[in-house]
Amino acid sequence: xxxxxxxxxxxxxxxxxxxxxxxxxxxxxxxxxxxxxxxxxxxxxxxxxxxxxxxxxxxxxxxxxxxxxxxxxxxxxxxxxxxxxxxxxxxxxxxxxxxxxxxxxxxxxxxxxxxxxxxxxxxxxxxxxxxxxxxxxxxxxxxxxxxxxxxxxxxxxxxxxxxxxxxxxxxxxxxxxxxxxxxxxxxxxxxxxxxxxxxxxxxxxxxxxxxxxxxxxxxxxxxxxxxxxxxxxxxxxxxxxxxxxxxxxxxxxxxxxxxxxxxxxxxxxxxxxxxxxxxxxxxxxxxxxxxxxxxxxxxxxxxxxxxxxxxxxxxxxxxxxxxxxxxxxxxxxxxxxxxxxxxxxxxxxxxxxxxxxxxxxxxxxxxxxxxxxxxxxxxxxxxxxxxxxxxxxxxxxxxxxxxxxxxxxxxxxxxxxxxxxxxxxxxxxxxxxxxxxxxxxxxxxxxxxxxxxxxxxxxxxxxxxxxxxxxxxxxxxxxxxxxxxxxxxxxxxx
Numbered sequence: 001x002x003x004x005x006x007x008x009x010x011x012x013x014x015x016x017x018x019x020x021x022x023x024x025x026x027x028x029x030x031x032x033x034x035x036x037x038x039x040x041x042x043x044x045x046x047x048x049x050x051x052x053x054x055x056x057x058x059x060x061x062x063x064x065x066x067x068x069x070x071x072x073x074x075x076x077x078x079x080x081x082x083x084x085x086x087x088x089x090x091x092x093x094x095x096x097x098x099x100x101x102x103x104x105x106x107x108x109x110x111x112x113x114x115x116x117x118x119x120x121x122x123x124x125x126x127x128x129x130x131x132x133x134x135x136x137x138x139x140x141x142x143x144x145x146x147x148x149x150x151x152x153x154x155x156x157x158x159x160x161x162x163x164x165x166x167x168x169x170x171x172x173x174x175x176x177x178x179x180x181x182x183x184x185x186x187x188x189x190x191x192x193x194x195x196x197x198x199x200x201x202x203x204x205x206x207x208x209x210x211x212x213x214x215x216x217x218x219x220x221x222x223x224x225x226x227x228x229x230x231x232x233x234x235x236x237x238x239x240x241x242x243x244x245x246x247x248x249x250x251x252x253x254x255x256x257x258x259x260x261x262x263x264x265x266x267x268x269x270x271x272x273x274x275x276x277x278x279x280x281x282x283x284x285x286x287x288x289x290x291x292x293x294x295x296x297x298x299x300x301x302x303x304x305x306x307x308x309x310x311x312x313x314x315x316x317x318x319x320x321x322x323x324x325x326x327x328x329x330x331x332x333x334x335x336x337x338x339x340x341x342x343x344x345x346x347x348x349x350x351x352x353x354x355x356x357x358x359x360x361x362x363x364x365x366x367x368x369x370x371x372x373x374x375x376x377x378x379x380x381x382x383x384x385x386x387x388x389x390x391x392x393x394x395x396x397x398x399x400x401x402x403x404x405x406x407x408x409x410x411x412x413x414x415x416x417x418x419x420x421x422x423x424x425x426x427x428x429x430x431x432x433x434x435x436x437x438x439x440x441x442x443x444x445x446x447x448x449x450x451x452x453x454x455x456x457x458x459x460x461x462x463x464x465x466x467x468x469x470x471x472x473x474x475x476x477x478x479x480x481x482x483x484x485x486x487x488x489x490x491x492x493x494x
Contacts, residue, residue, distance in 0.1 A: 058081045108134045109136060218262065232270065234271065240277045272295055314346070344375075434451060
């Protein structure tokens with residue numbers, strides 16, 4: 001490619017031409033050649049349109065200042081950054097609209113030091129490379145209540161090389177960052193990415209649509225240093241809803257394996273708590289642990305992810321998977337072609353049983369609930385029943401399959417509540433959950449989800465007002481197999 005990318009092309013993977021006048025055939029398409037901009041109007045009179053050009057690199061350059069607030073401002077059209085933050089303390093950006101940015105909406109560079117910022121209730125849209133990107137030695141960043149959309153969605157205008165992280169909705173690194181209550185839709189790479197920082201918390205976010213212009217991404221992605229030289233602690237990914245990755249490979253790399261995961265724990269990720277999350281309709285899997293260790297995953301729902309719901313890869317280029325706790329999760333396959341779990345060990349050592357503990361999970365495929373788990377050691381795959389997996393691994397002694405078998409996937413009902421208030425749902429007929437408990441109606445607390453089985457329909461109702469709006473509530477999803485009464489009223493059966 002002539003744009004400086006070091007990504008390789010693959011036969012059958014698709015390609016596209018860019019920056020050539022012969023490619024222009026849709027209103028507004030343009031190319032730039034020899035100091036001349038060409039734009040296609042077709043039969044439309046150009047005099048009826050307004051064409052805007054960005055001429056400024058940074059619309060707000062904030063450097064070496066402290067305790068400033070930027071409120072209710074509209075920023076449109078920058079060559080590089082809406083806000084550029086470097087070596088600042090106590091900066092607040094709130095209630096602003098930032099759009100049509102050539103690079104990143106709100107950005108702090110890797111050489112920034114001492115950054116503390118609150119980014120609250122902004123609309124960030126149509127940025128070519130990133131929505132919010134806080135790097136450097138920042139600490140205690142608080143990113144909340146933002147609406148982020150259409151990030152890195154123009155093919156050929158996002159990634160410069162395969163080692164960068166452009167195209168992410170939010171990317172944070174540093175100590176004590178909190179990312180919560182953000183809505184992120186349609187991003188080219190990962191919805192939220194976190195890198196090597198202590199006490200990073202990502203919770204109560206809604207992510208819908210990712211991986212559209214770059215493969216190898218996650219709805220939420222976590223990674224540590226390439227050599228594992230540091231071991232961050234206290235990281236948490238809690239109560240997020242992740243939906244709908246890209247499913248088409250043409251032009252984004254990765255050949256036919258898109259490597260798009262709901263929650264993606266990459267090489268050397270460590271000491272991360274994964275609780276109460278939902279991931280559905282992701283191309284590869286709902287949850288990936290790849291060369292990572294000391295992972296605790298409890299009370300998550302992974303449903304209808306195309307290849308499998310849970311994926312482990314113990315690889316020679318990362319840590320062996322050890323010291324993990326995988327407990328009380330629901331790995332639910334909708335279609336008979338989907339696996340509940342796939343464990344891939346690319347080394348010759350068969351060490352699956354050393355991953356830690358795994359128990360009280362549901363590996364459920366109500367339509368064809370038999371050979372639902374695949375293991376592969378040194379490139380030799382075996383498909384297993386849950387019973388076979390238990391015997392082989394010595395794990396999941398108290399885990400179960402679906403309580404109910406179906407012959408038609410229309411009997412499966414998945415619904416979720418991506419709001420700050422509890423929400424009621426009515427059912428046209430009695431249904432069962434994966435554990436076999438009957439429901440006649442349900443109430444979901446914020447950022448919860450549920451899969452029910454039955455012939456009726458589910459209708460979304462009204463939100464339930466918080467009885468004490470002034471009190472912040474942290475919800476914990478506690479699931480015990482065979483029961484559907486959840487601690488803190490996570491799901492209420494009526």
